Amino acid sequence: MSDTIAADSETLAVPSAAPRETRAVRLRNFWADYRRSWVAVASLIVIALLIAASFGAPLLAPQDPYDMAALDWMDAFLRPGTVGSGGYMHLLGTDNAGRDMLSAIFYGLRTSFVIGLTAGVLALSIGIVVGLAAAYFRGRTEAVLMRVVDLQLSMPAILLALVMVAMLGQGVAQIIFALVVAQYAYFARTTHGAATVERGKDYIEAARSTPLPTHRVLLRHLLPNVMPPLIVVATVQIASAIALEATLSFLGVGLPLTEPSLGSLISNGFKYIHTDRYWLSIYPGLFLMITVVAINLVGDQVRTILDPRNAR
Amino acid sequence: MTAPLLEIRRVSKRFTRQAGLIERGVARLTGQGAGGTVHAVTDVDLAVPQGEVLGIVGESGCGKSTLGRVVSGIYAPSEGEVVLNGQPVARDRHGASQKLTTKVQMIHQDPFASLNPRMKVGETIGEGPRVHGFGTAAEIRERTGSLLEQVGLEASYADRLPHQFSGGQRQRIAIARALAMQPELLVLDEAVASLDVSIQAQVLNLFTDLRRELGLTALFISHDLSVVRHVCDRVAIMYLGRVVELAGAEDLYRAPLHPYSEALFASVPTLGTGRASFHPIKGEIPSPLAPPPGCAFHPRCPMAGPRCRVEVPRLKTPVQGARQVACHLHDGGTQQKDIAA
Numbered sequence: 001m002s003d004t005i006a007a008d009s010e011t012l013a014v015p016s017a018a019p020r021e022t023r024a025v026r027l028r029n030f031w032a033d034y035r036r037s038w039v040a041v042a043s044l045i046v047i048a049l050l051i052a053a054s055f056g057a058p059l060l061a062p063q064d065p066y067d068m069a070a071l072d073w074m075d076a077f078l079r080p081g082t083v084g085s086g087g088y089m090h091l092l093g094t095d096n097a098g099r100d101m102l103s104a105i106f107y108g109l110r111t112s113f114v115i116g117l118t119a120g121v122l123a124l125s126i127g128i129v130v131g132l133a134a135a136y137f138r139g140r141t142e143a144v145l146m147r148v149v150d151l152q153l154s155m156p157a158i159l160l161a162l163v164m165v166a167m168l169g170q171g172v173a174q175i176i177f178a179l180v181v182a183q184y185a186y187f188a189r190t191t192h193g194a195a196t197v198e199r200g201k202d203y204i205e206a207a208r209s210t211p212l213p214t215h216r217v218l219l220r221h222l223l224p225n226v227m228p229p230l231i232v233v234a235t236v237q238i239a240s241a242i243a244l245e246a247t248l249s250f251l252g253v254g255l256p257l258t259e260p261s262l263g264s265l266i267s268n269g270f271k272y273i274h275t276d277r278y279w280l281s282i283y284p285g286l287f288l289m290i291t292v293v294a295i296n297l298v299g300d301q302v303r304t305i306l307d308p309r310n311a312r
Numbered sequence: 313m314t315a316p317l318l319e320i321r322r323v324s325k326r327f328t329r330q331a332g333l334i335e336r337g338v339a340r341l342t343g344q345g346a347g348g349t350v351h352a353v354t355d356v357d358l359a360v361p362q363g364e365v366l367g368i369v370g371e372s373g374c375g376k377s378t379l380g381r382v383v384s385g386i387y388a389p390s391e392g393e394v395v396l397n398g399q400p401v402a403r404d405r406h407g408a409s410q411k412l413t414t415k416v417q418m419i420h421q422d423p424f425a426s427l428n429p430r431m432k433v434g435e436t437i438g439e440g441p442r443v444h445g446f447g448t449a450a451e452i453r454e455r456t457g458s459l460l461e462q463v464g465l466e467a468s469y470a471d472r473l474p475h476q477f478s479g480g481q482r483q484r485i486a487i488a489r490a491l492a493m494q495p496e497l498l499v500l501d502e503a504v505a506s507l508d509v510s511i512q513a514q515v516l517n518l519f520t521d522l523r524r525e526l527g528l529t530a531l532f533i534s535h536d537l538s539v540v541r542h543v544c545d546r547v548a549i550m551y552l553g554r555v556v557e558l559a560g561a562e563d564l565y566r567a568p569l570h571p572y573s574e575a576l577f578a579s580v581p582t583l584g585t586g587r588a589s590f591h592p593i594k595g596e597i598p599s600p601l602a603p604p605p606g607c608a609f610h611p612r613c614p615m616a617g618p619r620c621r622v623e624v625p626r627l628k629t630p631v632q633g634a635r636q637v638a639c640h641l642h643d644g645g646t647q648q649k650d651i652a653a
Contacts (some may be wrong), residue, residue, distance in 0.1 A: 199454035206486075207384050210440040210493060211412035220439075309643040 013135040024121045025240055027240060032195050033305045040301035055108035059104035061282055062088045065260055071098045081277050093279040101279060104260045105287050110292070111261040115172060116242035123241075124234050126180065127187020133224075134188070135195035149185045155181040167252045175254055179241045184232060190233045194226035195266035227307040235299030262288040304305055315398045316359040317529050318383065318497055323392035324553075325378050326354040341417045352378040354553040355392075357627065360497070365523065365530045368542030368559065369537060369576070371597055375454045375553040380499045383531055385412040396496070407575040414444055419491035421502035423482030427474040433460075434470025437489045441475075444493070459488040464518055480511035491522070504539060516542055529596065537580050542563055549573045552600060552608040555627055559635035569637040572609045607640065615641055 035041060051059035053060060063070055063086065075098035083089045084098070089128040092101035134142040152160065161229065188260035199202065201223065207217045242262075249263025256264065262284045269280025327350040360366045375493060381387045383394055383597045385401060394401045396415060420426035427436055429541045438456045447453065457467030457472055463484040474482055500519075504512040520543060534540050540547055540561070547564050549557040549572065557570040568574045574582065600605050604611055610620040618633040621638050627638040 035324050127445075201418040202422060203428045206387060206418065206420060206426050207428070207439075208491070209384050209412055209418050210386075210414065212440065212443055216439075216443065220431070225428070253623075 007122040011195055012222070030305060033300055037301050039219070040297055042296035043301075046290060046294040047298065050109060050287075050294070051113060053106050057103070057106035057110050058279050061100070061106045062086070063100040063103040063143055065099045065107050066258065068258075068309055075097055076276055090299045092283045093277075095265075096272070099260075101265075101283055104265055105208070105262070105284055106285060108260040108262045108265050109271055109287060111255065112245060112263075112288075115266045117247045119176045119183065119241045119245075120234055120238035122129070122176070122180045123183040123237065124187050124230065126184040127189075128191050130184065130188040130189025130222065132222060133192075135192050135199050136214075136218055136222065145188070149188045149192075152182075152185040153189065157240070157244060159249055161248060162251070162253060165248055168170055170253065170256065172255065172259070175245055175248060178248070183237055183241060186233060186237055187230065190229055193225055194229050194280060195222055198225045198250075213289050215257065232299055232303040232306065235302060238301070239295035242295075243258075243288070243292050262291075270272065316361040317595075318358075318360040319355055319395040319532070320358040320379070320383065321355060321392050321395060323356050323379070323382055323384055323389040323394065325387055326351055326390045347447075348601045351553050351603055352600060353382065353389075356541055356550075356553075356555050358548060358555065358558070360529060360531065362529055363527050364545045365528070365532050367540035367547040368531060368533045368550060369535065369540050369548035372535060373552075373597055373600065374550045375600070376535075376550050377501050379550070380418065380501045380531060380533045383497070384416045384418040384499045386418075399580075414440070414493045415496045416499060417495035417497075418499045418501060419483070419486050419490050419503045422506050423479050423486055424506075426486050427482055429474055430469065431473075433472055433474060433477075433485050436474075436485065437470070437492050440489070440493050440494075444571060446494075456488075456636055459492055459531075460485075462491070462522070463488045478511075479507050481506060483511075485516050487518070487522070490619055491526070493602065496529060498528055499533070500530060501533045502535070504533075505534065505536065512539065520544060537565075537576065549576065552598060552603055554608060554638065556609065556625065556639065557635070557637045559637075565633055567640055569635070570609075570639045571613045571615050571641065575612075588599075593601070602636050 034044075042182065058064070059154055063278075070086075072085050074156075075086070075090070075094050076096050078084055078090050078094040078098075080091060080093040080101075081089060082093070086100075090100050092105065095104065130145050136143040161178040161182040164181050165174060168174040168177060175277070204217065204221055207221045212221075242305050245254060245261060245262030246266065250267040250270070252267060254263055255261045265284035266281045267287070269277070269282070269284065270278050329350075343486055355508060356379060357376045358366065370376045371465060378387065382389050384393075389480060393608065395411070401411065401413065427433070434453070438452045441447065441452050441455070444451065447455065448468050453470075456470055460469055465481060465488075469477075474485070477485065501518075502513050504587075507515060516539065519567055523530070523543075532540065532544050544561050547559060547561050547568065548555045548569075549564075551572050554635075557568065557573045559563065559569070564573065565577070568577050594614075598608065598611060604621075606622045607613070607616070607620040607625050610616040613620065617640070621639070624641050625638040627636045629636050
């Protein structure tokens with residue numbers, strides 16, 4: 001019998017060609033897959049530039065739109081490309097208060113990114129907790145949690161966010177809270193779906209019967225295996241959080257113009273849409289569109305890579 | 313005589329399916345019952361002494377895997393109790409599941425599903441010992457390496473992920489994971505069923521070697537009679553949730569007593585005996601939702617008599633020594649016992 005064992009350890013040897021899959025290798029493979037679509041690469045570059053521009057706004061922008069003292073009424077409604085009293089060119093013109101549009105957009109983007117990312121991460125965390133708990137404990141926990149989620153998904157997110165903001169008032173924290181309430185349900189549903197599939201697999205039973213503590217089974221075994229679909233939903237939801245915030249600000253319940261976000265800039269320019277001062281709303285709108293589209297394109301490519309049917 | 317390591321005392325396991333709201337409504341309208349109870353395991357009494365490998369054999373759906381899960385603590389028995397080392401296994405406060413113990417470890421059928429695909433093999437093996445404080449991180453790492461070598465792999469494989477291994481290798485990893493907990497009892501649930509025949513032999517050889525080295529006690533659940541014969545000391549044959557025959561492996565293979573066991577052996581193709589045809593058992597296994605009255609095997613049994621239709625045969629010791637069989641044939645015939653007589 002022992003020679004059978006000896007013989008099999010040779011046949012069982014892992015082919016030396018098989019690369020050891022370290023994190024670095026996986027990341028490199030992921031990048032190789034990602035690079036196949038030049039649109040996705042371009043989108044990633046665009047996002048990187050936008051993030052750099054927004055968080056580097058105090059350095060890059062010619063003017064601080066928060067500083068009322070720096071604004072000059074004489075510079076109001078300057079056309080794009082005009083040199084104002086500050087002695088620099090207003091590339092995208094100025095608004096009714098003499099704010100440099102480019103600066104305002106950079107600062108506005110920063111607000112949008114901060115709100116979008118914070119709300120996205122918070123909603124993701126809450127959604128994961130709800131979805132995992134529902135899928136793992138089943139029974140009454142699942143019924144209650146998922147019915148609430150279903151109820152919420154049957155309402156438009158913007159309506160829910162509007163109600164929340166109406167109740168809480170204006171401000172960055174309030175907006176983030178409203179967005180989290182409106183969006184966690186999407187993460188919860190996705191997590192629940194993926195976790196229900198994974199929970200039935202033997203490795204979860206093996207972990208439970210070892211036995212390992214419940215939190216360990218949930219976080220170390222279940223969670224890592226439901227992450228891939230969540231990453232995709234997260235990118236899409238961050239884009240939609242940015243758009244949602246812009247919508248709220250556009251409707252006038254979001255952020256005031258003294259804290260410019262893209263939505264409040266569009267809203268402000270919208271008053272002049274029937275004049276020829278198109279630049280007031282077109283440019284912030286353009287930046288919003290580019291941001292949302294770029295994030296969605298990145299999310300699309302990530303989904304394509306993570307889709308097991310496209311696995312190589 | 314010392315107490316056996318594992319005692320399964322009159323264990324039954326039923327699964328009741330709660331009907332949903334709509335289903336209940338439909339059931340009321342149509343006048344039929346909703347939901348249902350699956351009698352997965354009924355009244356099983358077994359004892360496994362230290363160092364023995366007990367085989368549990370039966371067709372799919374006979375409750376053998378459920379029995380394994382009851383023993384390993386994943387399910388709590390509906391009735392009866394599981395006793396380890398003379399100590400009944402405690403239930404948790406809901407009574408829904410048993411307090412799980414590190415003393416019983418399970419090896420699952422499908423090695424592609426039983427290993428966390430995103431966890432390095434070394435971590436999978438070392439996680440349980442680390443959580444339960446079996447040693448320092450360095451000690452556990454060392455032990456993980458030696459376990460990998462013990463199951464015929466290399467210590468350096470600890471840094472790899474499961475998808476880099478073949479089915480047989482994964483099953484070895486699963487065995488190493490179970491052994492890492494230093495269990496007193498292993499439950500192998502169809503542990504080689506999903507492997508190629510050549511790999512099966514390798515894993516079985518490994519199991520036999522480990523058993524010799526470590527003196528393992530195990531419950532070996534399988535539908536494969538030849539595999540069971542190879543590794544088990546005694547064999548329990550299950551049919552529809554009940555043990556119908558319990559005997560030493562050699563005795564059983566030489567002369568099965570229960571008609572179901574006989575039929576099972578008759579349906580195994582063998583080389584060299586010159587038998588050209590097999591005799592599959594007639595009919596289908598009845599639904600465990602509605603097990604037939606009397607002996608569960610009577611609708612398919614060629615020897616069934618009137619008594620078999622009404623009276624459930626008990627597992628008893630017939631004429632020949634150390635074996636048990638649940639059949640009226642070996643208990644004074646199949647004729648209905650006259651109540652007047």
